[in-house]
Amino acid sequence: MTGTSYTNLLSTSPFHKVAHKLPSYSLPLQALCLRRSTRPFSNKTSAVPKAAIATEGEVLPPVLDSSSEPPPLFDGTTRLYTSYICPYAQRVWIARNSKGLQEKIKLVPIDLEDRPPWYKEKVYPPNKVPSLEHDNEVRGESLDLMKYIDSSFEGPALYPNDPAMREFAEELLSYSDTFNRAVLFSLKGESLNEISSAVNYLEMALSKFSDGPFFLGQFSLVDIAYAPFVERFHPLLLEVKNYDITTGRPMLRSWIENMNKIEAYKQTKRDPQELVAVLKKRFSVTLPPC
Structure with missing residues (x-):
């Protein structure tokens, strides 16, 4: 230094x-995660992929919308409710990957323009992403979640002592x-x-x-x-x-x-x-x- x-x-x-x-x-900064109903793309999947897409070593799950059934909630699985286009959600996604937790923290991508009603009703009442389902609790806020993942899971430390x-x-x-x-x-x-x-x-x-x-x-x-x-x-x-x-x-x-x-x-x-x-x-x- x-x-x-x-x-x-x-x-x-x-x-x-x-x-x-x-x-x-x-507009609140969370508006960075959203788009107007007039889409800038001719094909919705170019911005919010509906089909699974591959990244290095991981196949991303399809985005869930209002017609999608929920995963088996609070069954012991750790889930990161996210969006592929939201910078706040991307923060936590990067932290998860940096810790090597792709198998331990499952991605559940949410369509921010057509959110599943069960997400607000049963998972996270603020109805925002990101949120993390872990140990039968759901937490939110990207900076808090980054720190939580770093301190609660194994993997390389991402914060100084x-x-x-x-x-x-x-x-x-x-x-x-x-x-x-x-x-x-x-x-x-x-x-x-x-x-x-x-x-x-x-x-x-x-x-x-x-x-x-x-x-x-x-x-x-x-x-x-x-x-x-x-x-x-x-x-x-x-x-x-x-x-x-x-x-x-x-x-x-x-x-x-x-x-x-x-x-x-x-x-x-x-x-x-x-x-x-x-x-x-x-x-x-x-x-x-x-």
Whole structure:
């Protein structure tokens, strides 16, 4: 690590001075998981696969909709209720893969546009993804679930034991929603100041450790928390705003390149153009005339 303290990165960030001025975005961040009923694809399966698709070493189950029967609930099976297009759900999916738990935690993908009624009634009343069915309980919230999977199951540790490093990690995890809001705010306006400051924060955070290309040096839950959103925002900002978040930011460019080498993450990725189309429809982003 460099001479700068683990802690107080947020207070020294240039974005910290303006973050509190960001207006609340008109849509909740969970809207990133949704699409308008007017589909950006001619075939629904291009965005929400109805048939099982193969990834490295795993065949993904089909998506369940309002016509689907539930799995045998609370039978001792650990289930991750997820969505193949939701960045919050993708976080927990990556954590599950990183721990090597593909056989122990079964994926149950939910169609977010046509949710099975039994999911809200019998599984998770908030009716959101992700959620985790384990030990006859159902838990939610992506950051909490990542930590729960890391601490409750075997596999490589994804969170530091060192108290100072853990505090630094918590700071970065807490900042993730601020980062997401900054991008969404910039998408709805003309100025790129907010997103530029937010991405500069990531660049500065990535410079803290010299023993690896990730936020804590080595791959951790912090990388998992940011990866699904950077995966979406990078191509979206390039197309909509002609803004490359990696320009002049070598640490962020290296981080993206190294994240794309992580098998646990690669197994969860979708076609960038599909993600861009989903987000443009979701947030009514208009492109300049051709």
